[in-house]
Amino acid sequence: MTPLAALIREEISRTGPISFERFMDLALYHPRYGYYTRGRDPFGRQGDYFTASQLQPVFGLLMAAQVRALSEEMGRPADFRVLELGPGRGEMAAAFAEWNYVGVDIAGGALPDRFRGVIFAHEFFDALPVSVAVRRADAFRELRVGWNGERFVWLEGEAVSGEAAAYLRRYTENPEEGRVAEVHLRAWRWLEELAARLERGFLLAIDYGYTTREAVRFPAGTLMSYRRHAALEEVLEEPGERDITAHVCFTALEEHAAGCGFSMVRCESLTQTLLRAGESGALAAALEADTEAERRRRRLQLKTLLAGLGESFRALLLAKGVPQ
Ligand SMILES: C[S@@+](CC[C@H](N)C(=O)[O-])C[C@H]1O[C@@H](n2cnc3c(N)ncnc32)[C@H](O)[C@@H]1O
Numbered sequence: 001m002t003p004l005a006a007l008i009r010e011e012i013s014r015t016g017p018i019s020f021e022r023f024m025d026l027a028l029y030h031p032r033y034g035y036y037t038r039g040r041d042p043f044g045r046q047g048d049y050f051t052a053s054q055l056q057p058v059f060g061l062l063m064a065a066q067v068r069a070l071s072e073e074m075g076r077p078a079d080f081r082v083l084e085l086g087p088g089r090g091e092m093a094a095a096f097a098e099w100n101y102v103g104v105d106i107a108g109g110a111l112p113d114r115f116r117g118v119i120f121a122h123e124f125f126d127a128l129p130v131s132v133a134v135r136r137a138d139a140f141r142e143l144r145v146g147w148n149g150e151r152f153v154w155l156e157g158e159a160v161s162g163e164a165a166a167y168l169r170r171y172t173e174n175p176e177e178g179r180v181a182e183v184h185l186r187a188w189r190w191l192e193e194l195a196a197r198l199e200r201g202f203l204l205a206i207d208y209g210y211t212t213r214e215a216v217r218f219p220a221g222t223l224m225s226y227r228r229h230a231a232l233e234e235v236l237e238e239p240g241e242r243d244i245t246a247h248v249c250f251t252a253l254e255e256h257a258a259g260c261g262f263s264m265v266r267c268e269s270l271t272q273t274l275l276r277a278g279e280s281g282a283l284a285a286a287l288e289a290d291t292e293a294e295r296r297r298r299r300l301q302l303k304t305l306l307a308g309l310g311e312s313f314r315a316l317l318l319a320k321g322v323p324q
Contacts, residue, residue, distance in 0.1 A: 004033035004240035009147050017144035017155045021186075024129035024246075027239035029106055035240055036106055036127075043089055048243055049226045051123050052206075052270070052309050053091040058286050058301040060095025062274050065282035067096065067118050070202045074116070074322055077200075081117035085190075086124035096120070111197055119194055119203040125253065126207045128190070130182040130246045132221060133160050133168055135175040140168045143180070145236060152236035171212050171252045180221035182246045188256045195260035200321035203262065206270055209248035209314050222247035250316055262318040271310030273317075 001009075008026055012018055028035045035042060042048050052059045071080050082096040087103035099117065103109050133140035134156060142157040142164075160168060164183045172181045194203060210217065225235045225242040235244050254264055278286070287302065289295045 002033070002238055002240050004030055005152075005238070007033070008145075008152070008239055012145070012147045017146040017157065019131050019142065019144055021129045021131040023145045023152070023236070023239065024244050027242075027244055028127065028129070030240065033240045035243055038240065041089070042243060048228055050229075051088070052305060052313070053088065053122055055301040055305055055309075056091055057095070058298050059305060060092055061286040062277045062282060062305075063092065063120065064095045064098075065286075066204070066273065066277035067099065067120070069277070070118050070204075071099070074200065077116050079116055080201075081112065081115045083112065083115065083117065083119045085119065085121040086127060088123075092120065092122070111193070114197055114199050116198075116200045118201055119198060121203065121205045121207075123207060125184070125187045125190070125205055125248045126209070126245045127243075128184065128186040128246075130184050130186070130223075131164060132180060132182050132223070133164070135172075135177060135179040135181075137177070140165065140172075140175070140181070152239075154236070167252065170255075171249050172215060173212055176219070179219055181215070182221055182223065182249075184246065184249060184252060187248065187253055191253070191257050191260050191262070195257070195262060195320065198320050202265070202320070202322065203257070203316075203318045204273075205248070205253065205316045205318075206273075206313055207248045207316075208245065208312065209250045209253075211267075212249065212251040215249070218247070248314075250314060253316060254318070257318050262320050263324060265317040265319050265324055267314060267316045269311055270313035270315045271306050273315040274305055274310055 004026065008023065029037055031037055044050060044054060067082060081100040084092055084103045087105055090103055093101060093103060102112060104111055132143040134143050139159040142160050144155050144157045146153050146155040163185060167183050168181055223235045223244065223246050225232045225244045227242040250267055287295060287298050289298060
């Protein structure tokens, strides 16, 4: 049993079954044993998964071209900044260095008080802890985490109420008996916080996700865990040793953002955003290099981005205080 599993088991024996949001929070961000806090590098070949951020320099150059276009749309303000949420290894910092860049992760970095510019969030919202519910008769009941003497198990709790119930009513259309759905209220809290601080600018959120209409594709919910490049549906095993993600409901993100003062610019595949960013020569420039080996490496990165990752990720662009 991992040290973190022992701590969670102890908490359950003290308080009774815990919410999945609490379980995911501890599994990923416990100050000492959390997956993202215990000091082991989760990314890359030796880790558990790759992200587009590791496809440097091509991903960085194209995202920088996108940020440049957004800065021009704002009239290139002198105090333009780039704020990255959850930069992980920090691979995008070099690409955004020409602007006043700040990365905010669990380990450090502070949100600017008031700023103008672009907020870049790549695989950030899908790493935020969520609560989980299952449809029974005419209500959603919370799915909590208990301990059965051998392992962590799902237990059905009370009927979901309040803001979470309203969220489920709105974003889970015609739920059938047994349908499992996640509630992303932390993503909403982040949008509120960001809207209060961003005076003028854009939020670009790139993530795995779905719209309300597409939610029927996930009758068992979208929780996944990753270990050594294998995707696993079981998320309660080995807390602290595996990544856990929940797909983002882009409809919920977009609608809540509208209530916070953001307006929708576009929601499209990451491939479309990369191609748009590559217009006016940025794509050709990203593939330029001194040696044939480096040019080949960059062509392969572009292929992986456009035909692989880019098709399964979605990019949501929101504006605040910038007329569209
Ligand atoms: C899936 S990783 C993505 C890392 C990087 N953006 C990439 O594309 O490789 C999610 C990142 O979000 C960070 N994160 C999660 N919750 C956070 C929070 N509340 N504040 C700041 N960073 C957070 C995690 O520590 C982690 O580095």
